[in-house]
Amino acid sequence: MKDRLLLLVYLVLVVTATLVHDARLLLAGALTVTATEFGRRPQSWVRALRAALPFLVAINLGFLIVSKGDLSAAGRVLPLVNARLFFLVVLVFRILPAIDLQRALGFSPTLRFVLILATSQVLAFRRLFGDFEQALAARTTRRPGLRTSLRQGAALGAFFLRRAEHDATEITQALTARGFFLDRD
Amino acid sequence: MIAIEKLSHAYGKRTTLVDVDASIDAGEKIVLLGSNGCGKTTLLKILTGLLEPGGGHVLYDGHQVSPAALRDKTVRRRFRREVGLLFQNPEAMLFNPTVRDEIAFGPRQHDLPDADDRARHWAAQVGVEDLLDHAPYTLSAGQKQLVCLAALLALSPRLLLLDEPTAALDPRSTGWLVDFLQDLPQTLVVATHNLSLATELGERCLVLGEDHTLLHDGDVASLREDTEVLYRANLVHTHRHRHGDQEHRHYHTHDWS
Numbered sequence: 001m002k003d004r005l006l007l008l009v010y011l012v013l014v015v016t017a018t019l020v021h022d023a024r025l026l027l028a029g030a031l032t033v034t035a036t037e038f039g040r041r042p043q044s045w046v047r048a049l050r051a052a053l054p055f056l057v058a059i060n061l062g063f064l065i066v067s068k069g070d071l072s073a074a075g076r077v078l079p080l081v082n083a084r085l086f087f088l089v090v091l092v093f094r095i096l097p098a099i100d101l102q103r104a105l106g107f108s109p110t111l112r113f114v115l116i117l118a119t120s121q122v123l124a125f126r127r128l129f130g131d132f133e134q135a136l137a138a139r140t141t142r143r144p145g146l147r148t149s150l151r152q153g154a155a156l157g158a159f160f161l162r163r164a165e166h167d168a169t170e171i172t173q174a175l176t177a178r179g180f181f182l183d184r185d
Numbered sequence: 186m187i188a189i190e191k192l193s194h195a196y197g198k199r200t201t202l203v204d205v206d207a208s209i210d211a212g213e214k215i216v217l218l219g220s221n222g223c224g225k226t227t228l229l230k231i232l233t234g235l236l237e238p239g240g241g242h243v244l245y246d247g248h249q250v251s252p253a254a255l256r257d258k259t260v261r262r263r264f265r266r267e268v269g270l271l272f273q274n275p276e277a278m279l280f281n282p283t284v285r286d287e288i289a290f291g292p293r294q295h296d297l298p299d300a301d302d303r304a305r306h307w308a309a310q311v312g313v314e315d316l317l318d319h320a321p322y323t324l325s326a327g328q329k330q331l332v333c334l335a336a337l338l339a340l341s342p343r344l345l346l347l348d349e350p351t352a353a354l355d356p357r358s359t360g361w362l363v364d365f366l367q368d369l370p371q372t373l374v375v376a377t378h379n380l381s382l383a384t385e386l387g388e389r390c391l392v393l394g395e396d397h398t399l400l401h402d403g404d405v406a407s408l409r410e411d412t413e414v415l416y417r418a419n420l421v422h423t424h425r426h427r428h429g430d431q432e433h434r435h436y437h438t439h440d441w442s
Contacts, residue, residue, distance in 0.1 A: 102282055117280045120322035124276060167277065173235045174277040178336070179265040179294040183258065 003104035010095045017087050026083035030090045037094070044093035052089040056082055113180075117171060124167075125160065132156050186211045186372055187232065187250075187344060191241035194227050201227040203397045204241070209372065211343070216383045216405065217376040219393035220419035225376040226273060228393070229346045232374070233270040245344075266295050269337035273348040275329040279321040284313060284332050287321050291340040300339075307335035311365070326353035338369075345371045351382060380420045384409070392418050412436055 013029075020026055034045040060078055067073045105111040136144060136152050144152065175181065187209045194202040201224040209215055219225050230236040232243055234250045243250040245264065255261045272278050281287040285304050292300035308314045311331040316324060321332055330353050337345060347366075351359045363385045366373060375386045383390050383405050390408055392401035394417050401414050408414065415421040421436045 112282060113280045116282060116320075116322065120276055120279060123322055170272065170274060170277040171280075173230065174272050175280070176235055177233050177265070177270045177272075178278060179262075179291060182262055182265060182294055 003100045004107070006095060006099045007101070007104040010091060010099070013091055013095075014088065017084055017091075020084075021080060023079040023083035026080070026087045030083070030087045033087075033090050033094050044090055047093045048086060048089040051093070052086055056085060059085070121164075121167065125163075128160075128163070129156070132159075186213075186246065188244040189228075189232070189241070190244070192228070192231065192238050192243065193240035194224070194231060194236065194238050196227075200397050202231075202238075202393075205393075205399045207391055207399065207402055209344075209374065211372050212370070213389060214366070214373045214387035215375070216387040216390040217374055217393070218378065218380065218383055218390050218408075218418065218420060219376075220378055220395060223393040223395055223418070224397045225378075225393060226348055229270055229348050229374070229376055232346060233268055234264065235270075262295065266340055267343040269340060269342040269345050271330075271333055271337060271345070271347040271350055273352060275326070275333040275353070276322070278333045278336065279329060282320060283318050284308065284321055284324075285317040287332055288336045288339050291336055295340065297340075303339040304335075307339045308332075310338070311335045312361075327355060327358050330354060331358075342371060345369070345373050347373065347375045349377055350375060351377065351379070378420070380409075380415070392420070394418050 013033075017026065017029070020029075030045070030048075037044060059081060060074075063078060063081075064074055101115055102112060105115055132152070132155075136148075189205055189207045192202055192205040194200075205224075205228065217225050217228065227236060231238050232250070234243075234252055234255045237252050245268070248254070248260070250264065255264060279287060281290055285301070285308070288304035288307055289300040292303050297303065304317070305314065308317055311334055313328060313331050313335065316328065316332070321329060324332065330350065334347075334350070350366075351362060354362060359382075363382070366375065366386060373387065377383065377386065388404060390401065390403070390405045391399060392408065392414060394400040400418050401408050401411070412421065416436070423434050423436055426433055
């Protein structure tokens with residue numbers, strides 16, 4: 001019950017974040033959510049900032065380039081975009097780790113299947129990501145340069161894309177073979 | 186039980202099967218041999234009605250098998266109950282929260298009243314009874330393979346198609362699986378590229394060549410004598426062989442692993 005309630009709170013907050021158009025309110029929300037880490041070091045704030053920073057930089061730079069340096073437009077749009085994205089990432093780090101998603105989705109076997117498939121795929125991909133990192137480390141004697149990093153990143157992205165497409169097909173076939181869609185018309 | 190007539194298939198411009206003909210009787214244990222990329226997996230998926238053949242057809246008990254034919258709900262229920270496919274990548278088959286649910290999934294889909302008993306029984310048979318309450322995705326590759334096998338057997342299928350079932354297993358588990366499969370009453374088709382396992386897995390073998398045609402349909406013993414077919418199918422290799430100072434080269438039929 002606790003897990004389902006927390007998931008509901010999370011979803012309500014996500015929807016609320018999309019309805020609030022005041023950057024100060026969103027930042028206050030992020031602070032409030034962080035403050036619920038009672039007494040502990042505010043981990044979710046730091047982790048959220050670390051995770052969101054590259055995206056925020058990319059979004060801000062992208063906007064400035066597209067708007068040809070129009071600072072007044074940037075002043076209107078970017079604070080809200082940054083605050084909303086930051087608030088959503090804080091929510092992910094603060095609330096999702098506290099939820100046992102399997103229990104929270106226990107009411108729907110289909111959702112649970114989807115969750116387990118996603119979890120096993122995430123684990124498989126995380127293992128592969130680790131392999132790529134270790135392979136690069138094993139083949140380089142010093143910190144790889146920008147060109148090498150970009151090439152490796154591109155190879156990794158292309159591999160994941162191919163793998164994801166292949167796995168999606170394979171999983172659908174396995175589900176079909178095991179009778180998952182038996183009653184589908 | 187199942188007949189393949191003039192079966193062809195291609196993924197876009199990449200040919201995978203060319204005019205394959207074969208017939209499998211109930212109770213037979215067939216080994217499907219071929220090197221990587223010759224079309225073994227594709228053939229198994231066509232036999233299971235997951236892929237539409239480009240040409241020719243598959244008949245199961247005289248009825249056509251294809252994704253189109255399996256749109257009929259009654260036909261589909263019967264076919265999925267009676268024919269099971271073990272995927273080469275077991276992760277594709279696992280999506281339940283526990284091993285128990287995973288094995289009981291098939292029986293529950295088919296509304297069998299003893300799904301939990303079947304799960305316990307087959308978990309014990311394949312040696313994963315201690316893992317019944319574990320999440321399948323936390324298991325090793327070999328354990329996943331065994332859970333998938335138990336999940337298929339829990340439906341008591343008539344025909345079992347296994348795609349490289351020993352690929353993720355260590356030598357002891359491979360030996361165990363070979364014995365286990367021999368004792369199963371089901372009709373079996375086991376795909377492998379490991380020639381040394383062929384004699385252990387079945388009496389009759391079908392060999393797919395690198396040109397995607399069927400090179401051999403007969404007993405395993407006669408295949409092992411036919412070096413030309415083995416070479417064409419890329420099932421034998423040569424390498425330098427040393428005996429003290431002497432060195433020579435000849436065909437080897439053993440697997441490298």
